[in-house]
Amino acid sequence: MDGISTERALLAGSISPALEAAFRTVADADLGGGPKYAPTVMRALSRTVAARAYGKPMLELCHLLRVADAVGGRHGWPALFFGVQVARGPAFRALIQEGGRHCDAFDQDFRLESNGVTIAYPDAPFTVSYGRMGFLAALLELMVTALGYRAVDAEIRAWLDAPFEAQRAATHANALSRLFYDHLREHLSTAQSLRVFARLIAFLEASRGSGFGIDDLDDRAVMDYWYGTVTAGDDEATELRGFRMVTERVGMLRTALQAAFERHAIDTARSVGPDREAGEADPGTVLALLEVHDEEADELRALQSEPAAAVKFLTRREVGELDLIARLGSHAGVLAVSVLRAATFGAVQSRLSQALRRHAPQAEVTGLIDLRECESYDQRLGQWRGLEGRLERMALAALAVLVEADRAEAALEVLARLPAADLSGLRDRLPSEADGSNVIALRPGGVVGMVAALADPKVVGPEVAGLIGDARKALRGVGRSGFGPEDRRSATAVNGMAAGAPLVRRLLVRLQHVRTAAEGRLSDDTFAQDTVRFRTGFRALYGGTA
């Protein structure tokens, strides 16, 4: 995604190269089983770091360190954190169970529960869930990478050497937090982000008046800000010159304002922490808001994370095409034309930046500035329709695989597509002893043969059976990894289908929404007008005759 890297180069400076390298090092960690940390985990980590909301995770981490130290044998805590090949719950569970068998005293201080490990402190037991361990391991590895092994290990040893009491964990968690906080103070500056925020607000106040609201943050605002900035020749306004970047930041501002208005409404924004400026939002609150407003944009990353990553739902190019839409999340529809502009003119701007960086021949640069090879909106909308068709086929094919594997998620997918469908006929397929109620148990690993009946019009009606027929037809036409007859026999692939099918379907809905919204707002001469504006903007930015 060239656009992203280009924009990052423009916005460089808020994160030190050292911290970037540390974060990338953790994100790229691969112990031979694919990425150690899932993209969703890394995204959660980035939110936690950005919000400086690592107080609570650090406490959990301290407790998990107790477990790791017990199961690590001679090597101590690093064996669990660094030794786990893929940082997922089941892998941690297996390592802890295995390590516990070799630790005579393990059962005295620890209890293996179904969902995690309980540390049986004499004062207050604490449970760390398996599902949380991947994130905690990523946090620890980021700290070790950024701060150095010795510094982190020294704090950890102090905690492990302390008496075995839950109440002491807070002190040591604070020490770890302090260590990390001091590092981030040197390496993570929000000054640039705040400058961008101030510019956007100033622009809105100037152009829309101080009574502007979220609704004013629309396609027009994006274009006005970008065009105004690049043609004004303001040498200081260097942070936002990329059209795509402006679109993304306007989406962020919508999220930020939405969150602020919600907080304002319940009036709980408050000052925090002894070492923070009065009035700064509480990190926990910030993180909670980030999670609420940013989480939904994770569909693409979830598709690239286990278990969905076991199936190749999307090509690299398709991921690129969907990236901005996924990032904008619920704001993508409001900014649909901006998304379209970013995919066409924004793509040219990205190529321009690259051409200038590599000192391409003037003719090539001029050709790009003059938009000689820019994709038209009709072409792009056509591409999106094609992509919608492929996403639909992927989602249907995944549904067919789930039916084939007799997975109950198939019925959930059917209901998501056909909410009015009557699946009560499936109940008759339940064994008599399971038929204690009128509720169909729609959970993974349902009753053998029951799901297969989804294809039977006599059981579920012609509409549902027709959908399954379409799904099977789609499956025959898909040749991507995970969909082949051999692949489909593996539980990993089927689990990937179960996780990925709803994600693909939701991405499809987003794309359709953006396309139809854009189509509805375009007039016959929009592209021609935009071409003039972007050409003018590019000439102002990159030179050339007006």
Next chain:
Amino acid sequence: MTDRWRDLEDDGRRTAETIFSALDVARGLTDCRAPSRPSVSAIWSALATGRALPGGIVPDADLDALLADAASVAFPRQAAAATPQDGIDRHADGARLRVVPSLGAPGQSYLAISFDDPTATASRLIAVGDGAEPLVFALPPPVDGMVQILVDNSDPILVALADADARLYLV
């Protein structure tokens, strides 16, 4: 509830500002394309599983600390340099490492590692000098608590062992 900027008080505006910058920074972290280094877990995992160490490791005190924790035996720096021809003799808690010139082939030397605990084992010898990537030398299984290999005197491991500043680890 209001959805107008002017109605937000300072706290509200600061919240918006904080959320915006957190989103921006989080995205910056996620999107950064900085070249990554060998991860700590990749190094540790390689040590634990016997796989090759990842390339591009830059020795520093943190790497030494990590290696010391991963290793079964850590040899400290030695007081003075020695040459294989002189016979290198380094001691650590748990093991002794010697380089003994071969009488049968003057250009070769024996690298002999004897463990205090006859049941101890190590699969690799790692030498970490300043300014160079760690040198990893695979070891055969010990016999009666001793590992012995025969190497040419030009072998890099002997050069590393002769370096008084090199830290040695048995993993």
Next chain:
Amino acid sequence: MSGRLRVVIATTAGPSTVRRITAEDPALRSVVCLAGTATALPISGDYDAFVRRPTGVVERDTGQRVYRVDVDRPIDDGRSWQLGFYLAHQLKLADRLAEDDAPAEGIVWATGTVDSDLKVGPVARVVDKARRSAALLATGPPVLAVAAVEHADDLPAGAAPLAVRSVDEALAHLGLVAPVVRGPVDWDPVDWGPVDWGRAGRGGGVLGVSLLLGGAAIVWGLWQTPRSQPATEMPPAAGQLAAGQPAAPSAGSVPVFAPARVSFDVLESRPVGDACGPADVADPGPQGPREVCAVAFRATNAGERPVRIWLYGAVQGGVREYASRRRHTELAVGILAPGEAAEVRVQPPDWVRRSIDVRGLLVLADGDRPQVAQAFGAIDLLSSAEIDALVDGLHDQDVEVREILHRVIPAR
């Protein structure tokens, strides 16, 4: 047959020649290497067990704990190399192993296992090994093929076959004596019979006895004499001392014995440039002068009559136990005419960075002393303690024995 012999190990991939045997630091483990390279063959572990006490027989029978053997072709597995290696060790001990490219009078082709009692056991695929050795048999020196009696009919055509039940039989045919530590043997000289060298038809023999001295089983004498020569040879001409290699005892006698007129001195050499400089007479003793590259012991006959001498110099102590004795010992035996001097020269091992002791031993006799000759013939087999016992025994028999113990710090 007294010449040097080459040993080849018969393998199914073809014969593998023992290129060299070298004693190594006793703290190490024995190793089998490929042609002088640092490539240790996979049999090294088994070879170490074959050498090292208590399982091994080579240390027991040679007094040396660790060896490096270089062979010219890989030997991958099995134990059939044991017989060949054992014979090679014994030849090496007798300074009769043709190493590297040194000329050999004959080749010992061997395959078989050797147990702790030195019984030779059968091995697999001897016929294949014989067939793969055709080229070796077609050219070069005569070949003696040695294997267990079970393979009497399998040995390669064109070689002199020698099917044996024990190593002793093979040693006897090679003109070597059986190892001593397996218990005392008869005083009587043993005629080991002729060695049939097949096509060459050469013969040889050995005379070997041992006795109990001071409670320890010690080889007193073993040296071979060509069977074609008379049992008692004439003494060599005055001044013709066989330095560096044991000489055969002589039945000749010296008419006047004047031991008091024979002086015994120690000399030291120090490095001059890259070379070891001239020897200067030194005061014997434990002072430990530094940077000595060679120590010599000199016997000078100031008398008027010839005197028979056995002059021996050797590095003592731990170094002696693992250093190749042949490098750090020297023996001279013969008649010293009036006015003549004999000298043995020992190079202390230059890798040692501490004081070492060098022992000089001079035995003077007025005539033939078979027991002395026998003892000195095997003196390189003896440990320092055993030499002490030997000296005590000679004193007890009123033999004129002089000894110098000189301490030096070797030069680099």
